[in-house]
Amino acid sequence: MSKVQQLSVSKTSVSKVAILVLAIVFAAGLFVVGFDQGHIFSVVYGEQAFVDLTIHELTHDMRHAAGFPCH
């Protein structure tokens, strides 16, 4: 192992693979909370909401609170 190589490792300090993994986590998580458009906007749909749109409903309040466009 050369010194040059060690230096370059300590400069970036993390691998490209790790960055790619985190980039995917970022995109997926952001979409689920911020932009999935399946959410229903009122209680008039009743129980069906709990069956069909669980994730959207679950993230709905955070979507408003964190500033994402919603209803």
Added chain:
Amino acid sequence: MKSALFILIVIVSGTLAGAIHGTVNFAIVEPYLDQAIGIENENLFASGEADDNPQFWADYEEYRVWQKSGQVIAGMILGVAMGSLFGIVYALSRNSLPGKNDVTKAVVLAGIMWITIYLIPFLKYPANPPTVGDAETVVLRSILYVSFIAISGFGALAFYKLSKKLQSDKKYLGLVGYAVFIIAAFIVMPENPDEVTAPMNLVNEFRLMSVLGVTSFWISVGIILGLFWNKFDDANSSKNDS
């Protein structure tokens, strides 16, 4: 730092900071969401789309309790997502950030990211409580919001890189450049097409609470990732400083 350890501390700090964000929202934002949804219910009764009867309120209560439970869970999901972005930027910029230890460095970066990818986009497209948004325009509003975040974030990055090339007495020009750039973008980008029909004081108070919630996330994620980094970074432990 090993990849697996790096990913782990980024995910854990994002999750913890997201849980704090969700908990803060649960306490301070939910009352405003309830008020706004209350207005929606009144509108439903007025238009005859729903009946103001005990069954409606029973369903409504059950629905809201369940929906509120999502604040903390969604906070953790969003926290992992934003925390991942934060971890990436931190790993790449750590050597250039000011500060003696990782907590200071991480909090500085969290502050920069809070301003560029949250606060400035928020000033252009502020958060709205339920009832304000028109379902017809939600795709357009999402595109505008994401575009503005990207413009601000990548703009900040570009001007930062530019300032690194400048001589030390001219580095402030990078900041000036970003300011001019973002003001131009602010003016050029179209307005949110939706008209706010809800009472303005409700909307404003909601927005303030929303900002406090998101701010709690950025402060937390900076401190937590910084603490983890201090603890687990090989370079730190070999020097034996805290």
